[in-house]
Amino acid sequence: MDLGRFELERYFAAYEFSARYLLGSSDCESLGMAELLAMADDECGERWQSLRLGYTESPGLPGLRTGIASLYEGVAADDVLEIVPEEGILLTMTALLEPGDHVIVTWPGYQTLFSLAETIGCEVTYWRPDEKQDWRFDPAAVRSALRPNTRLIVANFPHNPTGYLPPREDYEGLLRIAAAAGVTLFSDEMYRWLEQDEERRLPSAAERYDRAITLCGLSKTFALPGLRLGWLVTRDGDALERIAVLKDFTTICGSAPSEILGLIAVRNAARLAQRSRAIVATNLAVLDDFFERRRELFTWVRPAAGSIGFARLHAAEGALAFCRRLVEEAGVMLGPSSVFGYGDAHTRFGFGRENVPEAVAALDGWLDDRG
Numbered sequence: 318m319d320l321g322r323f324e325l326e327r328y329f330a331a332y333e334f335s336a337r338y339l340l341g342s343s344d345c346e347s348l349g350m351a352e353l354l355a356m357a358d359d360e361c362g363e364r365w366q367s368l369r370l371g372y373t374e375s376p377g378l379p380g381l382r383t384g385i386a387s388l389y390e391g392v393a394a395d396d397v398l399e400i401v402p403e404e405g406i407l408l409t410m411t412a413l414l415e416p417g418d419h420v421i422v423t424w425p426g427y428q429t430l431f432s433l434a435e436t437i438g439c440e441v442t443y444w445r446p447d448e449k450q451d452w453r454f455d456p457a458a459v460r461s462a463l464r465p466n467t468r469l470i471v472a473n474f475p476h477n478p479t480g481y482l483p484p485r486e487d488y489e490g491l492l493r494i495a496a497a498a499g500v501t502l503f504s505d506e507m508y509r510w511l512e513q514d515e516e517r518r519l520p521s522a523a524e525r526y527d528r529a530i531t532l533c534g535l536s537k538t539f540a541l542p543g544l545r546l547g548w549l550v551t552r553d554g555d556a557l558e559r560i561a562v563l564k565d566f567t568t569i570c571g572s573a574p575s576e577i578l579g580l581i582a583v584r585n586a587a588r589l590a591q592r593s594r595a596i597v598a599t600n601l602a603v604l605d606d607f608f609e610r611r612r613e614l615f616t617w618v619r620p621a622a623g624s625i626g627f628a629r630l631h632a633a634e635g636a637l638a639f640c641r642r643l644v645e646e647a648g649v650m651l652g653p654s655s656v657f658g659y660g661d662a663h664t665r666f667g668f669g670r671e672n673v674p675e676a677v678a679a680l681d682g683w684l685d686d687r688g
Contacts, residue, residue: 320436323428324656332650338676341640341652343477343625345511345540345593345669353541353578356585364577375569376561377548378576384583385548389531390524392550398561399571402507402534402547403429408567409503409530409549410469412559414439419464422471423454425478425659430471430505440466451618452479452627456490463498470495473505474519475512478657478665479627480620482512488519492526501556502529507547508623510538510590511597517621523550530556537624537669539582539589544575593669597624600668607677611684615664624669627654635661647683649676 333339357365376382377399385399386392400408406429414420416438422431424443434441442462446452459470472491475482483491495502504522512518522529534547551557582589601619608617608628616629630636636653644650652665670676 318436320432323432324658325428325652328652328656332644336644336650337648338672338679339650339670340667340673340676340680341650341665342667342670343508343623343665344537344542344667345624346596346671347540347542348589350578353581356588357581358584361577361581361584364580368573368577370573373570373573373576375564377571378580381576381580381583382548384580385550388583388586389521389550392523392552395554396523396550396552396557398549398557398564399576400547400549400564401545401568402532402536404564404567405532405534405547405549406430406503406505407433408560408563409532409556410434410437412563413501413556414468417466418468419466420469420471421459421462421467423473423476425654425657426473427477427505428657430473434469434471439468444472446476446479446481448618448629452476452481454481454483454487456483456487456494459491460494463494463500467498467500469501469503471503471505472522473507475506475508475620475622477505477508477623478625478652478654478663479618480623480625482517482621482623483519485517485519489525492522492529495528496526499528501553502526504529504531506531506533507537508625509533510586511593511624512622513594513598513601514621521550523552527552528556529553530560535579535582538593539586540593540669541578541582541589544572544578544582546571546575546579593624596671597668600670600673603674603677604666604668607681614684625665625667627663627665630662630664636664637661640664643680643683647679649680649683 382394382397410433420434523531530551536542620626640653654663
């Protein structure tokens with residue numbers, strides 16, 4: 318299997334641990350171990366102290382799956398499979414797709430969401446947003462793209478890299494389209510609970526459609542990427558069983574320490590999400606000011622949710638060259654649109670880290686110096 322290059326990850330590999338400021342990252346400010354353990358209730362504290370480092374149950378720690386299920390309406394622990402987040406994409410597509418199947422996917426996006434289907438031999442239709450309509454993804458485009466061999470619709474809302482969040486009417490329309498066609502909907506919801514307006518939060522696809530498979534985890538909203546812990550949620554028992562069987566060929570089971578730490582996190586999910594939303598709100602105010610002052614260089618559609626946004630760059634050199642000079646000369650890393658396969662005229666800004674004000678100040682200084 319030739320998966321090619323994961324351009325975003327290769328770009329991050331070059332700069333993520335050498336750049337002083339990561340202004341293109343998608344996660345929120347990570348918690349320290351002591352901070353998380355301080356949130357443990359008595360049961361979790363005892364579990365942590367008495368933990369033995371043996372194998373764990375393949376579907377996931379039962380208490381953790383129960384806790385994850387409690388984050389959703391109408392979902393039981395048996396509807397949850399613990400995975401590493403990106404593993405969940407690999408397992409789902411390998412289990413459900415065959416060469417010649419047709420897949421519709423939000424694009425631009427996280428490369429695995431479309432490249433894996435292409436590698437399997439599927440025909441992939443990119444569901445493209447309209448930048449002039451604030452990055453709107455029109456569900457009518459999905460209806461028009463459906464074919465008799467469409468097996469999977471892949472949606473990512475809140476969207477990476479634009480931060481787009483559909484209005485409820487559009488989202489419900491997408492679910493109706495999938496249900497009418499009898500097509501599985503794979504819903505990447507890694508940035509759910511990071512809405513600027515909590516009233517706009519969408520229900521999980523797994524809550525609304527019995528053939529939906531929801532992907533989520535602790536890496537983004539809950540600020541714990543180092544645990545490498547995520548989950549799939551679906552009420553489609555046959556699909557979940559096929560995915561679980563394949564997991565025997567990947568991670569087999571989760572990390573015992575990560576599961577206990579994950580249990581603490583899930584029991585404090587509301588608190589952790591509120592912490593991340595507060596950081597995002599502070600940083601968005603900084604970016605609002607920056608983009609107002611730099612209107613000649615950037616066009617910014619303010620994200621409705623998540624911890625990332627996509628700005629159009631008005632620079633003759635293009636986004637990749639601009640971003641490389643920025644990180645090499647000023648130590649500030651942005652995400653050029655070329656690593657998403659989306660031309661060379663946009664940059665991804667991430668605003669989940671606490672040092673975003675300092676990063677923006679460094680970017681400002683670099684721009685002033687270049688005149």
